[in-house]
Amino acid sequence: MPSAPITRSTLRQQLAEALRDEVLAGRLPAGRPFTVKEIAEQYGVSATPVREALVDLAAQGLLDADHHRGFRVQEITLADFTAMVEARTLVIEGIFRTAAFAGGLDRTPEALASVRRRAEAARRAAVAGDLDVLIGYDLRFWRELGEFVGNPYVSEFLDRLRVQCWVFTVPLLRARGADLRGLLWAGHLELVAAIEQGDVAGAERSITAYNAHALALGRALACG
Template identity: 30%
Template sequence: MPAATPTAAADHGRRREAIAEALLADIFDGRLQAGQHLVTQELAERYGVSHTPIREALIQVSAMGLVDVVPNRGATVRSVGPRDVRDVCQVRRALECEAVRSACGRIDLKELSELATGFRKLLDAPARGAARLMARGRDLDTRLHDVIRSSCGNLFLAQELARLALLFRAFRDLSYRHVSARDDYRRVSVEAREHLAIAEALLEGDAREAARAMSDHIRSGMKYWSRALPELPAARDLSPEGPTTVRRRTRSSLP
């Protein structure tokens, strides 16, 4: 059998990531519920894919602590509550603060300036078009955290942050859906201000201030993520509301 080409391997990885992202969204939104047994065939039909990427995505989500996988017995959704959010954010704060300290002075100043300008525009933007602003804020958030991770100079730290990025962004996107449901978009400007503080500290070459701004940002996010997390009900059959759509990703849309 010929070896998989780099393009085929990349496509396979993007498909697995998209399914893992959809699984996390369905868990956090309560469509896949605490204690629910996950059947590979049902999930394959749910997301419109084959069994292999489903199994791989379940292993990925299991490594984040959201699903228990038992050999020969399948997978079960774990209960997720505010304590889990606090634990995740404690780990995130340790990793991201170290990453931003190490990345200070390593990141291209032009890229940092572009990010800072983007955050300032979010702060100055009118309230109308909130959905577009949220999408822009999401993109800038991803770019800032990704460039810090890739510039930290520590391969193992970067790999661990990359492994957990999907979980962090699932919590973020949950909070954004919470914002939309409440029609209260103040969180978008709060996050823009927090991100701007990080970018400006990096532009000034102040590693200590960058780490402090990162810590403040993650503490703020922890409080908001906890409020957005619903009380997950007891297990039942797959929700009639339907699953989260598996987003087909291009290379440019990877987090």
């Protein structure tokens, strides 16, 4: 079967995802300016889809656009990070207060099995201190979990906050050196187990622990 053609919109999305990965990997450090031309030459594509992808990432809060100098990765402060974690906490608390979470989530066996696989992989990476592997699985885990709520606006908002939180913590974690064992949150499986059992209180405790861990880690890294 022939592969689907790569359309301009598909290329735009692929570039946005690739550049987001570059930011999360720390290869596009915060504050350093770069131009559309530089990125287009790096990926061997025309300027138009690159510009569109960069505009998309700027709209997501990952990049700052400078009309004269191009783009730069947004510099996220500890105050920004704290506000982001507090914002996602408030949204998730609102989800828990709704009857939808208790009985109306789309928890099909297939969806739960997929989330559990992400959780297992994320936990292994977190315990091993493998940051690069953890980021990908952690984001996919939360993204799939967010789909259970059935509200794409809430899911997109929370996903954006998590990406921005990683942008803040990744360079600080890398500055600590290679051994990150014991530093990274590894409660993914406990959360999945609570959801599988319909244990709303248990799920809420897991997510509260997740947010508390994020705040404590962010502050320790920034101030240490």
